[in-house]
Amino acid sequence: MTAKVVVVTSGKGGVGKTTTTAALGAALAQGNQKVALIDFDVGLRNLDLVMGAERRVVYDLINVVQGVAKLPQALIKDKRIETLWLLPASQTRDKDALTEDGVGRVIAELRETYDWIICDSPAGIERGATLAMRFADTAVIVTNPEVSSVRDSDRIIGLLDSKTEKAEKGQRVDKHILITRFDPARAARGEMLTIEDVLEILSTPLLGIIPESQEVLRASNIGSPVTLSDPASGPARAYLDAARRLKGENVPMAIPGDRKRLFNRLFGRRAA
Amino acid sequence: MSLLDFLRRRGSAPVARERLQVLLAYERANRGYSDLLAVLREEIVAVIARHITIDRDCVAIKMDRGDTVSTLEIDIEIPHKAGALLVGT
Numbered sequence: 001m002t003a004k005v006v007v008v009t010s011g012k013g014g015v016g017k018t019t020t021t022a023a024l025g026a027a028l029a030q031g032n033q034k035v036a037l038i039d040f041d042v043g044l045r046n047l048d049l050v051m052g053a054e055r056r057v058v059y060d061l062i063n064v065v066q067g068v069a070k071l072p073q074a075l076i077k078d079k080r081i082e083t084l085w086l087l088p089a090s091q092t093r094d095k096d097a098l099t100e101d102g103v104g105r106v107i108a109e110l111r112e113t114y115d116w117i118i119c120d121s122p123a124g125i126e127r128g129a130t131l132a133m134r135f136a137d138t139a140v141i142v143t144n145p146e147v148s149s150v151r152d153s154d155r156i157i158g159l160l161d162s163k164t165e166k167a168e169k170g171q172r173v174d175k176h177i178l179i180t181r182f183d184p185a186r187a188a189r190g191e192m193l194t195i196e197d198v199l200e201i202l203s204t205p206l207l208g209i210i211p212e213s214q215e216v217l218r219a220s221n222i223g224s225p226v227t228l229s230d231p232a233s234g235p236a237r238a239y240l241d242a243a244r245r246l247k248g249e250n251v252p253m254a255i256p257g258d259r260k261r262l263f264n265r266l267f268g269r270r271a272a
Numbered sequence: 273m274s275l276l277d278f279l280r281r282r283g284s285a286p287v288a289r290e291r292l293q294v295l296l297a298y299e300r301a302n303r304g305y306s307d308l309l310a311v312l313r314e315e316i317v318a319v320i321a322r323h324i325t326i327d328r329d330c331v332a333i334k335m336d337r338g339d340t341v342s343t344l345e346i347d348i349e350i351p352h353k354a355g356a357l358l359v360g361t
Binding site: 146147150151154155158187190191192193194197201 | 284
């Protein structure tokens with residue numbers, strides 16, 4: 001087995017990298033793919049919390065890199081999906097403890113037994129972010145339809161084209177834009193950059209459009225990827241579609257709304 | 273909120289798009305040269321220091337990007353003595 005290594009990156013913080021890592025990883029695993037999620041945000045780890053595994057962390061990526069723990073000891077198996085695993089970041093160590101050789105060894109070992117390795121990049125363009133993208137075959141660039149996020153995505157695209165192992169070998173990292181927190185009504189009124197605007201500016205193909213939704217916050221509140229907490233919600237369906245596109249399937253692009261809204265309205269229940 | 277404000281608010285996305293297009297065209301062209309101003313500053317100081325004793329903190333470099341022309345402004349404070357030497361008095 002040779003896994004595909006995906007980096008979820010953005011440059012800017014708070015755009016939804018961790019939410020996306022959790023949701024795309026879960027979506028792939030729901031389709032019977034064996035998936036390992038790696039949190040690269042040393043000192044500010046959160047993927048464990050979003051995945052609901054915060055109380056099960058024993059060892060972390062740096063322990064493995066430094067040989068303190070073996071990889072199978074550090075990987076946390078998801079309680080809901082058989083084929084989903086998490087390698088948390090260290091919360092206490094210095095980010096300089098991550099070395100390129102060490103990360104390379106961990107990823108090489110994972111490649112042999114997994115279908116997908118999804119690297120959750122920290123914000124910024126420092127060491128953690130460059131190491132998260134270093135060995136990637138594919139990049140998911142999470143972008144909000146907002147000027148600072150688009151600018152930072154452009155910067156990250158530049159780094160993906162120059163600082164990755166693939167780029168240095170003269171190959172290309174396969175890059176995709178994932179637009180999150182999109183509000184179609186505001187875009188239609190000219191209040192928000194449109195999908196076309198963002199894609200034209202970044203000249204990179206689209207992986208999916210995740211609509212702005214309360215369900216994303218609810219999912220992180222309860223520690224569950226949104227594709228599991230409410231598979232019928234707009235963001236969950238958008239992530240499930242995006243995961244299929246990552247696998248190479250041809251799925252028509254849409255901006256899913258929340259399917260249960262009508263149901264809730266009929267029965268007078270509050271959404272969320 | 274006046275009607276004018278209302279109309280102006282509606283149209284902010286095209287402004288965002290245009291600002292980004294202009295900015296990113298510049299940033300892409302200058303990728304890898306982000307420390308150009310610092311390099312220029314060091315080299316300019318070195319050239320002047322060969323002839324005049326100057327305080328390196330008294331060299332200011334400013335870049336201003338206009339629509340058609342960009343300007344590089346170099347402001348060097350020269351000590352009184354060296355200044356006299358320069359104008360030949």
